[in-house]
Amino acid sequence: MSDLLENKEEAQKLVLEFLQKKSKAKSKFYIKDFYKLFPDDKPRMIKKVINNMVTEEILEYWSSGSTTMYGIKGAGKQSATEGED
Amino acid sequence: MAKHETPLLDQLESGPWPSFVSDMKQQAEVRAKNEANVEFQIPVDCVDDLLGVLELSFKHGRTHWKHGGIVGVFGYGGGVIGRYCDQPNLFPGVEHFHTMRVNQPAGKYYTSEYLRQITKLWDMRGSGMTNMHGATGDIILLGTTTPQLEEVFYELTHNMNQDLGGSGSNLRTPADCLGESRCEYSCYDTNALVHFLTNEFQDELHRPAFPYKFKFKLDGCPNCCVASIARSDMSFIGTWKDDIKIDQDAVNKYVEGDAGYPANAGAHKDRDWGPFDIQKEVIGLCPTGCMKMNGKELEIDNSNCTRCMHCINVMPRALKIGDERGCSILVGAKAPILDGAQMGSLLVPFIEVNPDNDYEAITEVIENVWDWWMEEGKNRERLGELIMRQGFQKILEVTGIEAAPQHVAYPRTNPYIFWKEDEVEGGWERDVDEYRKHHLR
Numbered sequence: 001m002s003d004l005l006e007n008k009e010e011a012q013k014l015v016l017e018f019l020q021k022k023s024k025a026k027s028k029f030y031i032k033d034f035y036k037l038f039p040d041d042k043p044r045m046i047k048k049v050i051n052n053m054v055t056e057e058i059l060e061y062w063s064s065g066s067t068t069m070y071g072i073k074g075a076g077k078q079s080a081t082e083g084e085d
Numbered sequence: 086m087a088k089h090e091t092p093l094l095d096q097l098e099s100g101p102w103p104s105f106v107s108d109m110k111q112q113a114e115v116r117a118k119n120e121a122n123v124e125f126q127i128p129v130d131c132v133d134d135l136l137g138v139l140e141l142s143f144k145h146g147r148t149h150w151k152h153g154g155i156v157g158v159f160g161y162g163g164g165v166i167g168r169y170c171d172q173p174n175l176f177p178g179v180e181h182f183h184t185m186r187v188n189q190p191a192g193k194y195y196t197s198e199y200l201r202q203i204t205k206l207w208d209m210r211g212s213g214m215t216n217m218h219g220a221t222g223d224i225i226l227l228g229t230t231t232p233q234l235e236e237v238f239y240e241l242t243h244n245m246n247q248d249l250g251g252s253g254s255n256l257r258t259p260a261d262c263l264g265e266s267r268c269e270y271s272c273y274d275t276n277a278l279v280h281f282l283t284n285e286f287q288d289e290l291h292r293p294a295f296p297y298k299f300k301f302k303l304d305g306c307p308n309c310c311v312a313s314i315a316r317s318d319m320s321f322i323g324t325w326k327d328d329i330k331i332d333q334d335a336v337n338k339y340v341e342g343d344a345g346y347p348a349n350a351g352a353h354k355d356r357d358w359g360p361f362d363i364q365k366e367v368i369g370l371c372p373t374g375c376m377k378m379n380g381k382e383l384e385i386d387n388s389n390c391t392r393c394m395h396c397i398n399v400m401p402r403a404l405k406i407g408d409e410r411g412c413s414i415l416v417g418a419k420a421p422i423l424d425g426a427q428m429g430s431l432l433v434p435f436i437e438v439n440p441d442n443d444y445e446a447i448t449e450v451i452e453n454v455w456d457w458w459m460e461e462g463k464n465r466e467r468l469g470e471l472i473m474r475q476g477f478q479k480i481l482e483v484t485g486i487e488a489a490p491q492h493v494a495y496p497r498t499n500p501y502i503f504w505k506e507d508e509v510e511g512g513w514e515r516d517v518d519e520y521r522k523h524h525l526r
Contacts, residue, residue: 030296030464031254031293031294031295031296032296032463032464042456042460043294043456043459043460044294044455044456044459047292047293047294047459051162051292051293051294054160054162054292055159055160060155061155061157061162061253061293062153062154062155063153063154063155063157063162063163063165063166063167063252063253063293064152064153064253065152065153065166065167065184065252065253066252066253066297066298067253067254067297067298067464067465068162068163068253068254068255068293
């Protein structure tokens with residue numbers, strides 16, 4: 001695991017900055033979108049960090065039933081329009 | 086009286102088959118009467134509204150459901166599929182009508198007490214409608230509201246020792262046949278392996294990490310009752326290495342038409358098919374022609390047997406699976422979204438199924454395949470599509486499996502051979518001076 005991924009705060013900050021920077025264009029991201037933030041790490045390590053951010057309620061899952069995506073908790077249209085807030 | 090008129094749905098009840106419409110109407114009535122005094126936590130008339138929205142969809146020729154959403158239970162990225170009706174004013178009972186997937190037990194063995202518990206829970210906190218079982222293998226609980234999800238999850242996990250299944254970009258709930266628990270053909274204990282894989286890969290089941298869905302299915306023998314070869318990204322099919330065991334006396338009992346030895350274990354006895362003909366029904370149907378009768382002795386050239394199971398199925402008292410048992414692993418089956426449907430391709434012809442070392446050989450193959458797919462797979466690309474894109478040679482390389490004749494689906498389709506540096510003597514480096522001695526610039 002790289003130093004960057006091992007440093008929880010730095011890793012989470014990087015993920016959040018990436019999501020916020022892209023937030024005007026879209027609010028949901030595939031797991032692979034996060035891989036390029038940690039080029040020296042294996043996907044299995046990266047997914048642990050991303051999934052921990054969901055457990056800590058920083059991110060949330062969006063699932064179509066067949067595919068799962070990630071977004072900042074509460075971001076995007078769905079939360080408001082479907083009364084999930 | 087029904088809440089909504091449903092003339093189009095009513096037609097579906099007119100055929101000779103059992104009708105899901107009749108079942109739903111019955112459930113709507115049960116909820117309306119509520120003779121069991123259930124404290125319904127979601128609208129009582131949700132099933133009436135479900136019939137109503139389905140009728141409207143038939144009338145309009147389009148769906149009135151939106152699927153997907155942020156609903157789920159805390160910490161889990163799967164097991165709940167959001168369903169919302171886009172006509173909530175007409176059908177308020179199904180405005181939020183989410184599906185829950187519940188991990189079915191290995192071999193789908195239940196106690197009646199468990200089934201009572203789960204239906205009681207679902208009558209109170211959901212629509213009371215279930216699908217036993219969904220295509221993935223799970224128990225499908227159809228229709229509840231968002232606040233009920235955590236309540237149902239708590240009851241399942243704390244009082245019923247029961248987990249949710251997989252959905253989304255997760256490992257899906259592994260599914261198996263009954264295996265050795267009921268079936269003499271089974272070459273390994275499918276129930277034990279499915280239980281192990283479910284526990285071992287809990288993280289992959291509940292926390293999405295893959296480019297898309299991934300399914301394990303386990304069949305105890307090549308009869309493939311679970312159809313794992315067609316329905317799973319990684320299929321484990323029981324097989325054996327040594328010879329089919331032959332009881333020659335029993336073979337002759339079949340040939341003589343002994344009543345205690347009915348062909349196909351009596352499965353087709355309701356019609357008169359005439360006397361059993363071993364040549365026509367067994368030997369002549371062997372796909373590799375590896376069997377023959379030598380006088381009163383049945384001979385099998387086991388080196389040419391493809392384990393099709395036909396002869397064993399027809400004469401189960403005479404022929405038995407071998408003793409050196411394990412399984413084959415096939416990869417890449419999928420439904421026809423991209424590139425058409427695919428059956429699984431054989432990756433490992435034989436692998437030991439050994440619970441004593443925690444199925445080490447099998448988990449090693451799984452993890453190598455996942456590492457490759459997670460790294461190289463595009464978003465929403467199934468393993469079978471990645472194999473098509475990068476080639477079967479690539480999956481052999483990442484799993485460290487040497488190419489064998491069994492890996493060749495069609496011979497002589499590709500005239501090109503690409504050598505790797507380590508396969509060529511001297512590699513790619515060459516001595517330019519030595520070269521120039523023979524070739525002028």
